[in-house]
Structure formats: structure tokens, C-alpha cells
Amino acid sequence: MARRATPEVNAGSMADIAFLLLIFFLVTTTIEKDKGIARQLPPKEDVVDPPKIKEKNLFIVNVNRSDQLLVEEKLMELKDLRQAAIAFLDNGGAPSGSPEYCSYCRGKRNPESSDNPDKAVISVQNDRLTSYKMYIAVQNELVAAYNTLRDRESERLYGWKFTEKSRDLDEGKIKGEAAKEALQLKLEEIQKLFPLKLSEAEPKKSGQ
Amino acid sequence: MSKFTKKKSSELPAISTASLPDIVFMLLFFFMVVTVLRNDNLLVQNKLPKADQVEKLKKDRSVYIYAGKPSSRYTDKFGTEAKIQIGDKYTDISNIKFALTEAREKLLPELQDKVMVALKVDEKTNTGMVTDIKQELRDLNMLKIIYITTPGNEINE
Numbered sequence: 001m002a003r004r005a006t007p008e009v010n011a012g013s014m015a016d017i018a019f020l021l022l023i024f025f026l027v028t029t030t031i032e033k034d035k036g037i038a039r040q041l042p043p044k045e046d047v048v049d050p051p052k053i054k055e056k057n058l059f060i061v062n063v064n065r066s067d068q069l070l071v072e073e074k075l076m077e078l079k080d081l082r083q084a085a086i087a088f089l090d091n092g093g094a095p096s097g098s099p100e101y102c103s104y105c106r107g108k109r110n111p112e113s114s115d116n117p118d119k120a121v122i123s124v125q126n127d128r129l130t131s132y133k134m135y136i137a138v139q140n141e142l143v144a145a146y147n148t149l150r151d152r153e154s155e156r157l158y159g160w161k162f163t164e165k166s167r168d169l170d171e172g173k174i175k176g177e178a179a180k181e182a183l184q185l186k187l188e189e190i191q192k193l194f195p196l197k198l199s200e201a202e203p204k205k206s207g208q
Numbered sequence: 209m210s211k212f213t214k215k216k217s218s219e220l221p222a223i224s225t226a227s228l229p230d231i232v233f234m235l236l237f238f239f240m241v242v243t244v245l246r247n248d249n250l251l252v253q254n255k256l257p258k259a260d261q262v263e264k265l266k267k268d269r270s271v272y273i274y275a276g277k278p279s280s281r282y283t284d285k286f287g288t289e290a291k292i293q294i295g296d297k298y299t300d301i302s303n304i305k306f307a308l309t310e311a312r313e314k315l316l317p318e319l320q321d322k323v324m325v326a327l328k329v330d331e332k333t334n335t336g337m338v339t340d341i342k343q344e345l346r347d348l349n350m351l352k353i354i355y356i357t358t359p360g361n362e363i364n365e
Contacts, residue, residue: 006222014229021233025240034326035262036356044346079363128336135335136257136355137362143261163261170264203339 037139057114059088059122063138065129078137085145088113089120089194104153104193117149117194125201142198149194154186162190251293252276257331258360265326265354269319271311273304275337276330290333292341301337304344312350324352 061081062070069076071084091113092105102116114120122142126135147163154162166187174180253276274293278286292299294307312323325345329338345353 004219017229017233021236034265034328034354034356035359036265036326036354037259037261038263038324038352038354041342041346041351041353043349043351126335126339128334128339130335131331132329132333132335132338133257133331133362135338136259136331136357139355140259140261140357140361141363147261203336 037136037143053121054115054119056093056112057119057121059085059114059120061122061124061138061142063124063126063130063134065127067131067134069138078134078141081138081141082145082148085122085142086148088122089117089145090149091120092116104156121197121199123199123201126203128203130203139198143196146194146196150190153193154190157190158186162187249296250274251279251282251296251298252291253279253330253332254328255331256328256356256358258362259355259357260359260361262357262359263354265356266324269315269322270324270326270354271308271315271350272326272328273308273341274328275333275341277332290330290337292337301340301344304341305348308345308348308350322352323350324354325350326354326356328356 060072064070069078069081071081076084087107089107090105091107092102092109092115093107093111093113094100094102094115095111100115100119105116107113124138124142150162154160154165165183168174169180169183169187174183252274254274255276272294275290277283277288277290278298286298292301292304294304294311299307308325312320315323327338327341342353345351
């Protein structure tokens, strides 16, 4: 019984295969990051003297338990909400010459609606039985209204879109500390033109 | 003529292992494609609502809260009422504070003050539950929250 040497497997190409795979996955994988709508909750303090907001500076969005929208006492479809919010924020109803006058607003300047974007407050009132889907959809539309107006202003002032630049900043596409800070300042400048003033009322308990 | 007589086949022929790497790599390939990395084992249904005006979440400083109806395999045990999940277990609304403090301690110490709470809530949940969670968060002074969504828009559906 002669012992025959078993033929060796040529493993020379194993490394090549492994590297090929490795490179393929390195190139194709994207680590998916969670995205969402960020919010800052109000701190839990008793407000002694709640600021008075004029009726005309308040945009009331009501969502009932069957996910229907009541905007400024009128029934509305979700798809019209964004336009209605833009019209309200951009109204600039304060008369020209007054300190509240909004020079960059392009709205109808209706004295019955908001004075300027800084004064305008959107108030969302939900029912406890409103679905979360509707809640997010409404929030999304309202943020979209703000973003549309901010985009418009940043294009007018700097020639780029607010949302695109802030996304670039988020994703680290802006190189250099100085450039980042300069951009941050400009972004804040635009945020000041249209400050996000969303208020959420305590939900009604009619559903329970 | 002994030259042509066949050798006695008492020896087993060696099994070729040349194709083994291919098989292994095929398996590797399969698993790489199929696997989804997930930190928490989901105990609730989690179909997120759609939104397109979104920001990115910084993962190193976030604590996750899940809410929704219990997954189908747990409905026998826990019913169909919406529940809150933090970490790997269900949490009662009164227990949120404790569970969140615990979750926060797992983060890097220098990031614990900048903690962001990521709410992964099923789209069929009632807003009331989310409001309750937010009240608890205000008590805890964890004020930065983010509603995690999937890309898309409700209106275009």
C-alpha cells in the first residue's frame, strides 16, 4: 500500500477572491442612518405670564380623532395645508413704515392675517386619538412651509438653497472650520427671517 | 503485461476541495445580502410614518424609544394594545423615567448631556401615547427629540 500524496489545493487565488468581495462591499454598502423630524420640547416650567398673541398672528390647525383637518375654522385637505401655511407666514400684514413691517414678505399684506413672520405662530391641536401617521404628516407639511420660505430667502440673498446647504453641513460635505462657521452664520441669519414658531397644545381628551 | 494492470483501488481517491472556497463565499455573499444590522430586538410593530423634511440623527448620542402594537408573535401574551419598548423590553408609561435613565447611562459620559431621544413610533399609534412620552421626557429634562420617519410623503400616496 503505497501512500500517495493528496494533491494540494491551490489556494493562491483565495486572496484575490476575498479582496474582490471586500472591495465590492466597501463600495456598495451605505450604512443607513435614521432620519426624522427633530424637535425641541419646551422645558417644564410654569410660565407665569404667558405672552399674549393676537388672534390674527395665530394659525390654528386642528386635527380631530378621525384625522380630519380644521385650519382656521375651515375644513381642509392635507395637500392644501402647506400653501395655506406659507400664505399665513409670508403675509406681512403690518403697514409699511411701522417697526413690524416685513420688507421681504411677498404675501398679500392682508391686515387681517399675520403681521410678520417673527410674530406668526402656528398652533397645532391634536386629539388623543389622532393617528401618529397624520400627526407626522401635518408636522411635515408645516416644516415644509418654513423650508420653502427659507429656501426662497436664501436664494434671494446668497444664491443657494437653505435646505441643500444645511444638509451639506449635516453630512460633512463642507470642508474647513472657517467655511463651516461662515455657513452656520448665514443659515442662522435665514432662520431669523423665518423663525420656526410651532406651538403644540395639550391634546384634547374627547376620544377617551 | 503487468504494466497495464490497474492498481488495486484500495486507496480512497482524495476529495477535491478546490470548490470549497466558492461555496463558502457564496454563503458569505448570501448572508451579507440578507443580514440587517439591528441593535434592539423589536417587540412591537414598527411601520414608520413618511416624511421628507428630515434631518439626520447622530447615533452616538441617541436613545431609542419604540412604540406600537405588540408584534404578531407576542399578541397572545400581551394583547393588541399599543405598548412602549425601551431597550429589549416593554416599559410601562410610569416606568419610562427609570428605563431612560438606564439607557442614557450606556452612552459616552461626555455625550450624556446632549442626548437626543429618537422616537420610533408605529404610524397606527394614537398621538395621545406620544404626548404621554413627551410629558415624561420634559420631566426628565431630555428635551431634544426626533421623530424617526421613512422617506416619502403622505400626500403622494
